[in-house]
Amino acid sequence: MQSVRNPDAGKVKLLLFGEFISAIKSSLRNPWLNISLLVTLLFLYTPIIVLIIFSFNDSRRNIVWKGFTLKYYKKMFSNEILLEAFLNSIVIALITTILSLVLGVLTAILLWRFQFPLKSLYQGMVMIPVIVPEICIGIAFLVFFNMIGWPSDLIWPLSLAKIIFAHSLFCFPFVAIVVRAKLVNLNWECEEAAKDLGANAWHVYRDIWLPHLKPSLIAGGLLAFTLSLDDFVITFFTSGPETITLPIKIYSMVRFSVTPEVNAASTVLIVVTILSVCTAIFLQKENLKKGSFE
């Protein structure tokens, strides 16, 4: 998987999950590395593990362990607002993933294959969402939507459009970076060989480009999905009062009190994220099995 320069280290962590595991494997032989690795792991994961454990705590308060219960999960799954928020988050993340993939791939190909005036300027501008602090992007979107007078009284799936629009715009550069890195080592002669054997432009995309780019599409798509799923800042500024996503809902729950229900909701978010990373790693492995000849 490609690593990406990103100010938000927490998100990249997800991408590096696979490498992390192989690092653990290789360091098992060296005791000193072992210890430092253990400390790092502890430091990284203690808060998360504590969060997950206390989601099963049979107590209103989060501090003392009172016994195991699934009560808060039951409660959560009967909390309609929470479920709606969860559904919204998933729908937004899925559509954002698709849009970012399309935009990201097109951008990557444009930057890789074509020469045009002011190309380097354009290249720099595409990367701006990666560098600019999220809060600025959020505010920019807020101002922008106000200015063009985006209707705020749309019915359900359409009401998400604003958030999806904003998410896609800040996610697609990540996809573009990952895909472009992969495009660089495409063997030109493979494309020529395909044409030589009778392939038209569409065949070349389907049989040469797509299989070659598949790992980067998985990585880029995963990146977009998780970026969108757990995004708080930009969503906060672009969602109207009537649309709510899981991170926003969790935030508003925390403002009243930190109950195990919050832990349960967070745990669900974590599980969904980890599941998607695992799927991506699995797909990558599948891809590797089918010959990696680069």
Add this chain to the structure above:
Amino acid sequence: MSAPLISLQGLSKSFQGNDAVKFVDLTVDKGEFYGILGPSGCGKTTLLKMIAGLEEPSAGRVIIDGLDMSPVPANRRPVNTVFQSYAIFPHMSLEDNISYGLKLKGIGSGELKKRVLDMLDVVDLKGLERRWPDQLSGGQLQRVALARALIMQPKVVLLDEPLAALDAKLRETMKYELVKIQKEIGITFIMVTHDQQEALSMMDKIAVMNEGRIQQVDQPNLLYEKPKNLFVANFIGSANCLMGRVAKVEKGRTHVMLADLNQEIIAFSCENFKVSDRVQVIIRPEKLTFQDIELPSNHEKTINRVSGKLLEIIYHGGVSTFRVGFKNKNLKPLIVSQLNDDQQTKDGYRIGSHVEVCWRLDAATLVPVI
């Protein structure tokens, strides 16, 4: 006389003002194993890609079987290529690689299977159908690339340095294998190489190329025996070269005054030289002998002779190479190559001794100096 299968007419290509290929005219006949030989960077790959339609010519035409190929894109030309990097599709099995072109053509699975099996037999890859490219050796990949082109039954197969990436031993085997396959199938091959040994031993006809231009087109033996210029002489095998001026022209014989040696020699020549033309006398090392070795006919008029000092003897096993220097130290020493089966050659010579180097009148080639 049938029309040639391929003819290139004034084919040129320049990349941002740099001419890679300059006004190439060639004709290739059906069933020929045609070679394009030249040093690295002389435009061989570019020439092939223009024939395949993968590179747009700046000028000139490619005509295949009487049809002008200019408006025909690469995927519809009756030509298939074995690429310099083989360009095996990494994410397809060996079988899928070979059958890719046929699948695009819409060949039914029954016939497809049969043709793939036949082809695997031809290139000797039976039993490896399920392998992935990273599980194949260089030689096997090379044969996959060949099979992938041959199975399309094109009018011409273009091969871009197909043996360059193989180790010496494998290259030797593949050389004969390729020739065998070509003769068996009867498809016209145009093969590019920078290796003159390869070219001489494999090809029916060779076009020698340098800096984008064709220098000479001939059969291998004529290319070696009768090089048209110094580039060809030096590029194909090694050559001794003496500078001179035409002193007298008789019927079929040209007298050349070697100013550096202050001596006149005679050469058979079919070119029309005029008195005082500047020429180079090119003689292959193995055509030179030492005076005291018996010559078939020791008649004075059939032999040229120069004298010099033996500088060095290099033993190569079957042959030895002798370097003979002249009084004038600025002249390049002559290289004389002799078989080692002769007892005299083995122990008859001492370094530093005086020797006479001889060659028959028909052994040298005269090349005009431009």
